[in-house]
Amino acid sequence: MIAELGAFCLVLALVLSVVQAGLCGVGGGRRLPVLAGAGEGAALAAFLALLAAFGCLIWAFVTSDFSVSNVAANSHTQKPMLYRVAGAWGSHEGSMLLWCLTLTGYGAATAVFGRGLRLGLRSYALSAQGVLGVLFLAYTAFASNPFTRVFPAPVEGRSLNPLLQDPALAFHPPFLYAGYVGFSVVFSFAVAALIDGRLDSAWARWVRPWTLAAWSLLTVGIGLGAFWAYYELGWGGWWFWDPVENASFMPWLVGAALLHSAIVTERRGALTGWTVFLALAAFVFSMLGAFLVRSGVLTSVHAFAVDPTRGVMLLSILGVTAGAGFILFAWRAQTLAPGGAFAPVSRESAIVLNNILLSAATATVLLGTLYPLIREATGGETVSVGPPYFNLTFTPLLILAFIILPAGPLLAWKRGDAKGVAQRLGLAAAIAAGCAVLAVVLISPRHAVASAGLGVGVWLICGAAVEIAERIKLFKAPGAEVKRRLTGLPRGAWGTTLAHAGLGVFVLGAVYETTWKVEAAEALTQGGRLSLGAYEVRLDSVAVHDGPNYLAERGVVRVTRDGAAVCTAQPERRFYPAGGQTTSEVALCLKGVDDLYIVLGERRAGPNGEPAWLVRAYFNPWVRLIFLGPLMMALGGLVSLSDRRLRFAAPAKAEGAKA
Amino acid sequence: MKTAARLFAVIGAVLCMAAASDPSERLEDPAQEARAREMFREVRCLVCQNESIDDSEAELAVDLRRVVRGEIVAGRSDDEIRRFLVERYGEFVLLKPAFSAGNAVLWLAPFGIVLAGGALLFGLLRRRPKKAEGLSAEEETRLKALLDND
Numbered sequence: 001m002i003a004e005l006g007a008f009c010l011v012l013a014l015v016l017s018v019v020q021a022g023l024c025g026v027g028g029g030r031r032l033p034v035l036a037g038a039g040e041g042a043a044l045a046a047f048l049a050l051l052a053a054f055g056c057l058i059w060a061f062v063t064s065d066f067s068v069s070n071v072a073a074n075s076h077t078q079k080p081m082l083y084r085v086a087g088a089w090g091s092h093e094g095s096m097l098l099w100c101l102t103l104t105g106y107g108a109a110t111a112v113f114g115r116g117l118r119l120g121l122r123s124y125a126l127s128a129q130g131v132l133g134v135l136f137l138a139y140t141a142f143a144s145n146p147f148t149r150v151f152p153a154p155v156e157g158r159s160l161n162p163l164l165q166d167p168a169l170a171f172h173p174p175f176l177y178a179g180y181v182g183f184s185v186v187f188s189f190a191v192a193a194l195i196d197g198r199l200d201s202a203w204a205r206w207v208r209p210w211t212l213a214a215w216s217l218l219t220v221g222i223g224l225g226a227f228w229a230y231y232e233l234g235w236g237g238w239w240f241w242d243p244v245e246n247a248s249f250m251p252w253l254v255g256a257a258l259l260h261s262a263i264v265t266e267r268r269g270a271l272t273g274w275t276v277f278l279a280l281a282a283f284v285f286s287m288l289g290a291f292l293v294r295s296g297v298l299t300s301v302h303a304f305a306v307d308p309t310r311g312v313m314l315l316s317i318l319g320v321t322a323g324a325g326f327i328l329f330a331w332r333a334q335t336l337a338p339g340g341a342f343a344p345v346s347r348e349s350a351i352v353l354n355n356i357l358l359s360a361a362t363a364t365v366l367l368g369t370l371y372p373l374i375r376e377a378t379g380g381e382t383v384s385v386g387p388p389y390f391n392l393t394f395t396p397l398l399i400l401a402f403i404i405l406p407a408g409p410l411l412a413w414k415r416g417d418a419k420g421v422a423q424r425l426g427l428a429a430a431i432a433a434g435c436a437v438l439a440v441v442l443i444s445p446r447h448a449v450a451s452a453g454l455g456v457g458v459w460l461i462c463g464a465a466v467e468i469a470e471r472i473k474l475f476k477a478p479g480a481e482v483k484r485r486l487t488g489l490p491r492g493a494w495g496t497t498l499a500h501a502g503l504g505v506f507v508l509g510a511v512y513e514t515t516w517k518v519e520a521a522e523a524l525t526q527g528g529r530l531s532l533g534a535y536e537v538r539l540d541s542v543a544v545h546d547g548p549n550y551l552a553e554r555g556v557v558r559v560t561r562d563g564a565a566v567c568t569a570q571p572e573r574r575f576y577p578a579g580g581q582t583t584s585e586v587a588l589c590l591k592g593v594d595d596l597y598i599v600l601g602e603r604r605a606g607p608n609g610e611p612a613w614l615v616r617a618y619f620n621p622w623v624r625l626i627f628l629g630p631l632m633m634a635l636g637g638l639v640s641l642s643d644r645r646l647r648f649a650a651p652a653k654a655e656g657a658k659a
Numbered sequence: 660m661k662t663a664a665r666l667f668a669v670i671g672a673v674l675c676m677a678a679a680s681d682p683s684e685r686l687e688d689p690a691q692e693a694r695a696r697e698m699f700r701e702v703r704c705l706v707c708q709n710e711s712i713d714d715s716e717a718e719l720a721v722d723l724r725r726v727v728r729g730e731i732v733a734g735r736s737d738d739e740i741r742r743f744l745v746e747r748y749g750e751f752v753l754l755k756p757a758f759s760a761g762n763a764v765l766w767l768a769p770f771g772i773v774l775a776g777g778a779l780l781f782g783l784l785r786r787r788p789k790k791a792e793g794l795s796a797e798e799e800t801r802l803k804a805l806l807d808n809d
Contacts, residue, residue, distance in 0.1 A: 235714055242709050344784050352783075356776030364769040371756075371765050380761060384703045386711065386754025393769040400773075521680035604683075616680060 003068045006056030007147035009049045010097070013104060014137040016046035020107070021130030028123025028192075036123040040111040043126055046133060047108035050101045057097060057146050058088045067153035070094060070146040075157040076578050078549035079165070086170035092294055092310070093146035095173060099290065100136050102181040106210075107133060110185055117206065124192030125185075132184055135317045143310055162550065162576040162583050168228040176221030176248060180286035182214025183251060186258070187283035190276045191325060194332040199276065204266035207279060209641055211262060214282075215255040216637030222248050223630035230627075234584045236517070236597050236618045238626060241390045243298035246369040247289030250362050254282045257358040260351045268413060270339025270348060274355070277333075280325040285362070287318045297373060343415040350408035350416075357401040364394045402456050402507065406463020409496060410470060424470060428462035443516065453511035460504030464497045495640025499633045506629025509593070512622040521616040525606040532617045535596065536560045539615055542600070550574045552585070555600040555613065559589060566591070571600040593624040684721070686728055695728050698737060701755050702727065702744060711754055 020042040027036030057070075061084045066072040074091045075084055089098040107129040114122045140146075186207050193199045225248070230238040239245060258278040265275040292298060295311025342348035368385045375383050406428060410421045436455030440446055469475075471493055472485040520537070522530040529538040538558045545554040552572040559566040569587035576583070589596035601614030686692040699713035704720040712720040712727075723744075730740045744752050756762045 237714070240709070342784075349780070349784070352780050356773060356780065360769055360772040360776065363772050367765060367768055375761075381749060382751045383756050383762070384751050384754050385756055385765070386701075386703065388701055388755035389765070392755075393766070397769060397773065519680055522682050614681065 002056050002059050003065065003147045003149060006053045006060070007141075007145065009053035009056065010100075010137070010141050010145070010147065013046045013049040013053065013100070014134065014141050016042045016049060017104070017130050017133035017137055019130075020046060021127050021134055024123045024130060025127035028120050028127060028196075031119060033119060036119060036126075039123065039126060039130070043104070043107045043111045043130065047101075047104040050097075050104050053147075054088070054097055054101050057094060058085055060147075061085060061088045064157065066155070066157050067149050067151070068146075069148050069150035072150055072154050072157050076549065077156060078578070079157075080548055082167065082170060083165045089173050091146070093140070093144045095177075096136070096140045096144045097146050098173065098177055099181060100133070100140050102177045103129070103133055103136055103184055106181060106185045110188070114206075117202075120196045121189070121192050121198070121203065121206075124195050125188040128188035128191040129184060132188065132321065135321065139310075139313055139317060143313055156578075158579070162574065162579060162581050166228060166232055168224045169232070172221055172224035172228060174221075175217050175224060179214050179216075179218025179221050179255075180248075180251060180289065182210060182217060183255065183279075183282040183286050185210045186214070186279045187325065190279035191328060194276065194328050197332065197335060199272050199336055201266045201269060204262050204272075204275065207275070208259070208262045208266060211255060211258050211279075211282070212637045212641050215252065215259055216634040216641070218248070218252050218255060219630050219634040219637065222252060223627055223634070226630075227627050230623070231586050231588060231597075232583075234586055234599050235616075236620055236623075238623075241368070241387045243369050244293050246365050247292040250365050250369075251282055251285040251289060253358050253362040253365065254278055254285050257355045257362070258282055260354050264348055264351050265339070268340045268342070268348060270342065271352070272336045272339055273333045276336075277329060278355075280322075280329060284318070284322040284325065287314075287321060291315055291318050292369070298369065340414070342413070345411065345416045345418045347408060347411040347413050347416060350404060350411055353404055354401055354408065357397050361394055361397045361401075364390070364397065368393070399453075399456060402460055402503070405460060405500060405503075406466065409467045409500075424466060425463060428459060428466050431462050432456070432459035447515050450511050450515035453515075454508060457504045457506075457508035457511060460507060461501050464501035464504065467500075468493070468497050491643035492640045495636045495638075495643065497636070498639060499636030502629045502632025502636060504629075505625050505632060509622045509625025509627075509629060513620050513626060516621055517623075518619040519616070520618075521601075521614065523604055523606065523612040524615045525610050525612045528612070528615075530615065530617065532596075533619050534561055535566065535617075535619065537596075537598065537615065537617045539613065542611075542613055545572065547574065549578060550576045553600065553603070553613075555615070557587065557598050557600075557615070559596055559598075567596065569596070569598045571598045573600050573602075590624070593622050593628070595620040595623045684724060684728070686732065691728075691731050694737070695724075695731050698727050698731070698740065699724060701741075701753060703752050703754050705748060705752060 020039050023035050023039030023042060025039075027033065027039055059065075060068045060071050061075050062081070064071065064075055064077050064084070066075075070091055070093050071087075074094070075087045079087070088094045107126065110122075110126055110129060114125070189203065189207055189210075193203050222245075225245070226238045229240070230236060258275065261271050261275045261278055264271045291311060291314040294314060297311065368389055371385050372383055375381065406425055407421050410424055411417075432455045435458040436451045439451035439454045440448055443451070468489070471489060472482050474482055477485070518533040520530050520532045522528070524530065524539040526539060526541050529536055531537070536559070538560070540556040540558055542553055542555045545552045552574040554570055554572045557569045557571060559569065567589040569589055571587035572585035574583050574585055575581070584599050584601070587598045587600075589598070595618075597618040597620055599616040601616060603611055603613050606612030686695060696713065700711050702712045702723060704710045704712045704715040704717055704723070706719045707715045707717050710720075712723045727740060727744075730743065735743070741753060745757075750757065756765055758766060
């Protein structure tokens with residue numbers, strides 16, 4: 001019964017989305033608030049219907065109702081409760097339902113927070129959001145329905161991939177989708193403004209908080225995914241330039257560009273056309289990601305819920321939506337008024353440079369991801385585009401962006417003072433250069449390029465500190481004045497600083513970990529030891545251990561440094577009988593921001609015929625900074641979001657006051 | 660004990676782990692071994708989803724590692740080994756596409772886009788009339804005073 005209720009709610013949401021798209025479209029076009037209001041009601045109702053549908057799916061997973069084919073294929077009675085719930089979005093069908101839930105959720109939020117916006121903009125946006133809802137809900141209901149029954153019902157489910165049974169992964173899709181789909185609001189508002197023909201700073205002020213929210217959530221989602229890869233895949237890598245990772249990274253890069261260009265549009269009325277273009281592109285890249293991940297056109301370590309025939313349908317949705325958006329843009333963009341002029345040295349110029357570099361970086365990721373397909377389609381030989389390509393193209397582009405970044409917030413709008421900014425950043429540059437030199441002198445083995453990379457990280461952090469110091473006139477004004485300025489600093493400023501410093505923290509971690517990680521591997525008998533830099537790793541014992549839905553060999557590994565105990569780690573090698581898979585459960589010893597990463601490998605015969613295990617140990621210095629950095633960036637986004645001027649309803653109020 | 664036997668029976672069908680560090684495969688000369696590891700990161704495990712042979716435990720990856728290590732011991736240069744691999748397995752085997760005419764778009768586009776963007780920005784800055792004159796010194800001080808009072 002519950003599954004039928006869920007299916008009914010899904011179709012109900014589809015019908016409500018049709019109503020929303022129609023009523024809001026007509027209501028906005030004819031300026032009929034009553035019709036538009038009814039459409040807003042439909043938007044809220046569609047969200048509630050999907051919430052109910054999603055609840056039904058979770059219920060089916062929790063109660064292990066294997067007469068629902070999706071549950072039978074992706075769950076198991078022995079699976080722990082958390083992963084049964086997470087199983088609801090672990091499959092193609094379930095994840096599309098989550099996508100739709102998020103999409104209608106953002107639609108409902110637009111209806112609630114946008115009350116004060118002018119009727120035309122609000123109604124057209126809700127209509128566009130409704131059309132997106134119709135497309136994805138129709139796809140989910142007719143081609144990817146998670147509530148389909150199977151007869152006869154199997155006695156036991158086929159389980160979920162054990163690699164996916166992990167807390168970081170269980171929570172990473174909801175964040176990722178909240179990010180991806182958050183850009184749908186921005187897309188809808190870009191479409192609405194193009195139809196409406198009015199692109200002003202009120203529009204930009206509306207777009208900024210939604211972009212911030214979506215981008216911050218996406219940052220958390222990607223960070224969680226990278227962290228999962230780091231400790232679950234078993235060799236300490238956290239980013240592989242894999243197509244699926246790239247798919248999530250492209251909307252993030254476009255979102256970052258949009259965040260910055262929207263500031264110019266809001267404050268200076270410039271770059272309007274470009275901001276609209278990015279607003280459209282962010283969601284197009286989100287949809288491209290959804291398509292790449294599910295269609296199987298590219299091979300990936302994260303290959304997930306792959307289905308080529310449904311991939312074609314997703315591609316059609318992508319084509320229709322992107323085509324409509326960009327055609328509308330090409331048709332209406334000429335009507336946009338040119339914005340305020342600015343000098344070559346100005347904050348506008350800095351942000352334009354940031355946008356050029358971020359766009360080129362996005363294009364690089366896109367090209368690198370799709371190039372094998374392009375080569376194949378044009379009759380060339382199949383090629384691979386892997387990490388070495390991105391290291392040689394993407395990385396230099398971003399480093400260039402990092403080098404100009406600290407100057408941006410210090411430059412004045414319209415016409416900046418290059419000399420003044422150079423003076424103010426002098427100390428930061430000196431500290432950064434000093435750190436790079438110290439790194440090359442002190443750290444062994446020496447790496448000049450990596451040391452310069454550390455310098456870039458320090459440059460970003462010091463640059464962020466200088467920005468705050470300048471704003472509060474530290475050392476320039478009397479103490480009371482500094483204090484007054486410090487407390488009066490808008491949250492937006494703190495957000496900027498936090499995000500930029502977070503980027504620096506990430507760069508430090510990424511450079512240090514990649515260059516100076518230490519690795520050791522030996523086949524150890526019980527009591528055997530290996531040395532890992534300054535640490536000694538001893539395999540005390542290995543015992544068989546029964547988990548809830550797996551069998552494991554669990555090693556007890558003792559780590560010492562100069563004879564002093566550091567930690568005891570228990571890496572496991574697990575076998576999941578339900579799916580016949582073997583995984584390794586890495587043991588991590590956290591030492592400050594460093595990790596000792598220990599993997600228990602396969603069993604093999606030792607020297608005297610006694611059993612031995614292949615033990616791999618890694619010392620990953622500063623690795624936690626890699627995950628701390630993005631967290632700071634996301635936090636920076638959320639702090640900015642809490643700024644009075646940037647709250648969701650703020651532009652609506654400002655506009656209401658004007659009217 | 661039965662569970663243990665079952666467990667050990669299936670071990671071997673493992674996913675990915677930095678397999679290249681396996682001591683049973685290692686070369687004796689540390690410099691050669693370091694070169695081999697460097698090389699592994701550029702070679703694709705052809706049967707895996709998307710991994711280099713440095714990361715994969717698949718049988719083919721083990722074979723490819725043996726081949727590359729063998730070539731290094733035989734004194735071949737990195738380029739010679741790459742050419743050998745491409746002859747045998749096609750361009751698909753290299754994770755770093757060759758700098759060739761066919762791949763020109765791939766390697767040049769990222770920097771081309773930056774140049775094009777830079778040219779656009781330059782055009783934008785030049786096209787704008789420079790009618791806005793700077794403020795006089797007196798106006799500057801007044802403005803500064805106003806801003807500081809803000």
